[in-house]
Amino acid sequence: MIYHYARKYSRFVFERGKMSKIYASGIIMFILMAVVQERLGYSILKLFVYIVTGLAVYLFFVRVLETFDEGDIDLFLGVIPENYRRVKRFIRSLFV
Numbered sequence: 001m002i003y004h005y006a007r008k009y010s011r012f013v014f015e016r017g018k019m020s021k022i023y024a025s026g027i028i029m030f031i032l033m034a035v036v037q038e039r040l041g042y043s044i045l046k047l048f049v050y051i052v053t054g055l056a057v058y059l060f061f062v063r064v065l066e067t068f069d070e071g072d073i074d075l076f077l078g079v080i081p082e083n084y085r086r087v088k089r090f091i092r093s094l095f096v
Contacts, residue, residue, distance in 0.1 A: 018067055025061035029054050059094055068095050 033054045040046060062068065068076075073095050077088050 018072075021065040021067040022062070025058055025065060025067065028061050029058040032057050063095060070096070 033050060036053065037050060073092055077091060080088055080091075
């Protein structure tokens with residue numbers, strides 16, 4: 001829905017650089033997690049570890065590749081209510 005109005009009012013900008021960094025982070029995370037799962041095997045008990053590790057790898061590469069700038073992070077954090085300052089500070093520390 002947002003995409004529709006952005007295109008309608010000419011506010012849509014497709015940033016190929018940022019999208020390629022996001023895709024690269026996701027592909028690297030997928031490959032690393034596939035290797036880890038191949039080595040350790042699959043178990044429902046290990047699923048939580050895989051999810052947390054995958055998230056950590058993804059966030060690491062998003063941060064290393066400097067995918068998001070301050071404006072993007074402010075846009076994400078604008079959705080979170082003001083009384084969750086600690087959560088906002090934590091999320092900002094993940095990306096910057």
